[in-house]
Amino acid sequence: AFSWNSLLQALVRARKHRQACDVFRSRLVPACKPDACTYNIVISGFSNAGDIPSALKILEEMKTAGLPPDAFTFNPIIAAQCKAGDLEAATQQFRTMSCSPNVATYTILIGAYCRKSRLDEACQLLSEMRGRGCIPNSITYNVLVDSLCKTGNVDMAQELVTRMIGEGCPPNVVTFNALINGYCKAAKPDDARRLLKLMVTKGIQPDVVTYSTIISGLCKSGRVQEARELLDEMNRAGCRPNAFTYGAIVHGLCRLDKLQEAQEVLHRMEESGCVPDVVIYSSVIHALCKAGRLQDAQQLLRRMRAQRKAPDVVTYNAMIDGLCKLGRLHEALQMLEQMDGAGCAPDVVSYSIIVNGLCKSSKLEEARLVLEKMRGAGCNPDVVTYSSLVDGLSKLGRLDEAREVLEEMKRASCAPN
């Protein structure tokens, strides 16, 4: 079982879920019975892929096989339910599970409540875990810091960090990175830089995440030159930039309409053997599309394919939007089919782009059909999809129908914003 578990784990890590499932299902060696670890690995695989029903099915099989599930079994399921936004199901699972929760269980739930700005419940869980002798560790605190930052409570996060030492969990590089990201997202890159200096004085080495985060923050504030200087600085400090680092720079240049320079960075990467990844290509493709340079975008798409980099849903969406904005709806629909055929399932953004394009061309009936089509593909319209429709109808003076769409949203429990 030990060896098979290692193989399964490797497959799950490589996101080869089908193969992992095949290995598990075939029970390749009859003499080798799956143990609790085996089940945990498979359950974790399904959970991470967002397939909660399958995870629950394996959980039942595990019980049937007489193996008692533990926290390692339930944690990935609870995490997946949280990620899907279903805190009620996660909490239900947590309250009814047949084993004791561990620090990870509490950390998952605390982070989820925090990210939904349900701070009271997060605090309740924090004191509950302490009461049960479950001591929050540095990951717990880091999750708190990060989710506070992501909900716009950077000051609260900063305050928590100052208290961490007293709690026996001094801030580490992840803590600082989370906080630095908070300041960057709050458009305060100077505070981020201040923290970079501070962490060094505390003996904590900045890593590639630290630098990439600040570089991205500077770029988002339009300070690409400073970002490039920081890139030099990180090189001098012996920290090798990675795809995130270059991605931030390239995107920053694109946002400033410095498409020429962005493509130069791209070329330099290609030549230096450091092949740009799908994110970097998509970033430039998006910018080219926004500039109406569909030809150039298509050429870059070909170049990325030549580099054996497969376009993903974001790449296609950028292209589809570019086509729509030029009124080339037919080609946009073709590309939607093309991505599907290439094994890249269109998502709610893909369909929304098309819906918006059709609405802008006053093709409301066709837009309606796309809504049906996406539902049929198991992809529910979201608030943006509906907004395009409401806007299209309103601008044509078809206000009654627009109101009807609002009702439809309500029925689909999609809250208007």
Add this chain to the structure above:
RNA sequence: UUCACUAGGUGAUCGGCA
């Protein structure tokens, strides 16, 4: 051999500033 933490790319509307 199995669980929880940090960084880059895509869609609507409206408003402010230029």
